[in-house]
Amino acid sequence: MLPATKGIFDRLTRRGRLMTKRTCDRQGHVVRDGRFLFRTPTAWEYAAAVACGSDPAAQRWLGWQPGSIVDELSRADALRVVPGTGPDWASPDPQSVDLVMIDVEANRCVGLVSVHTGEDGGPETGGYLAPDYRGHGHGRALFAAGLVLAHDHLGLPRVRAGAEVGNVASARSLQAAGLARVAGPPTYRLPDGRVTEAWWFEHAAPRPVRCAGPQATWFPASLL
Ligand SMILES: CC(C)(COP(=O)(O)OP(=O)(O)OC[C@H]1O[C@@H](n2cnc3c(N)ncnc32)[C@H](O)[C@@H]1OP(=O)(O)O)[C@@H](O)C(=O)NCCC(=O)NCCS
Structure with missing residues (x-):
């Protein structure tokens, strides 16, 4: 096979593997919820996901x-990324597990949900x-995927x-996904340094399980 042809073949098979992968493995996680697929992003999918949250609103x-x-x-270019394309990628935050949200019907990257370390050192979920x-109410599916990632x-x-x-x-949307209002610190700090008043929410699962995907080994047992 000519090297150039091999490259195209590799990209096509790679895309097929990424889009048909249904279970977690050492490379990443997969969560399905109706028309939405959440999974560990490639570099290009991550760029698209970041573009989803980069507008002023x-x-x-x-x-x-x-x-x-x-x-x-x-932003417009990044939002046109075709799901399943791009090289493997590692999160810039070593204490965050990020999943890109893909609308399988529209074949688009449409958001990001993560489970990461909060200010108290315990697990937090968030997304956009x-x-x-x-x-359109899709925030429920977004945050529900964050709970599935955390617990299952x-x-x-x-x-x-x-x-x-x-x-x-x-x-x-957090409450629609099943999280309940709880007490917490009155404020939190955003990445740009702005301190904002906070509402807190929590969800617990009595029997959480680990899948075959990459694990968040950095959480201290005392906070879990
Ligand atoms: C936050 C986010 C994920 C919510 O998801 P969403 O699908 O857009 O949520 P919706 O606009 O459908 O609103 C959810 C509910 O809140 C209601 N709502 C929204 N804004 C409201 C307002 N200003 N006043 C009263 N109700 C409001 C909606 O009517 C809807 O009600 P319903 O559950 O009865 O249908 C999404 O809007 C987003 O990505 N925003 C930008 C980034 C962001 O804020 N991320 C979260 C950081 S903590």
């Missing part, structure tokens, strides 16, 4: 550092949707989520 709540935000000119996927893949018996006071769409 999302940044109003997410508060990323400027260097993490995909600028307006690049692409602009045109907000306002990472073996975590409890996971928290914070929302800025006033982010009603986030609070309602």
Whole structure:
């Protein structure tokens, strides 16, 4: 086989493998919820996912550092990434397990959900949707996938989520996914340094399990 042809063949088979993979393995996690597939992103899928949260309306709540935000000119390109393409990728945050949200019917990357270390050192979930996927109730599926990742893949018996006071769409979506309001610190700090008032939510599972995917081994047992 000519090297150039082999490259195309490899990319096609790679895409097929990524899109048909149904179970977790050492390379990543897979969670399915109806038309949405959540899984460990490739580098290009991650770029698309970051673009989903880079618009000013999302940044109003997410508060990323400027260097993490995909600028307006690049956003449209990033959002056109075809799911299943791109090389393997490792999260820039070593204490975060990130899943890209893919709309299988539209064949698009439409958001990101993560389970990561919160300010108290315990597990937190959070995420965001692409602009045109907000306002349709898909936040429930997004955060429900975060719970499945935490409890049924990472073996975590409890996971928290914070929302800025006033982010009603986030609070309602977290509750629709099954999280309950709990007490917590009055504020939290966003990545850009802004300190915001916080609502806290929590979900517990009595019998969490670990899958064959990469594990969040950094959580201290005392906080689980
Ligand atoms: C937060 C987010 C995931 C929520 O998902 P969503 O699917 O867009 O949520 P919706 O807009 O459908 O709102 C969920 C519910 O809140 C209600 N709601 C939303 N904004 C509201 C408001 N200002 N006042 C009253 N109710 C409101 C909706 O009517 C809906 O009600 P329902 O459950 O009875 O149908 C999504 O909007 C998003 O990605 N936002 C940008 C980033 C972000 O804020 N991330 C979370 C950081 S903590």
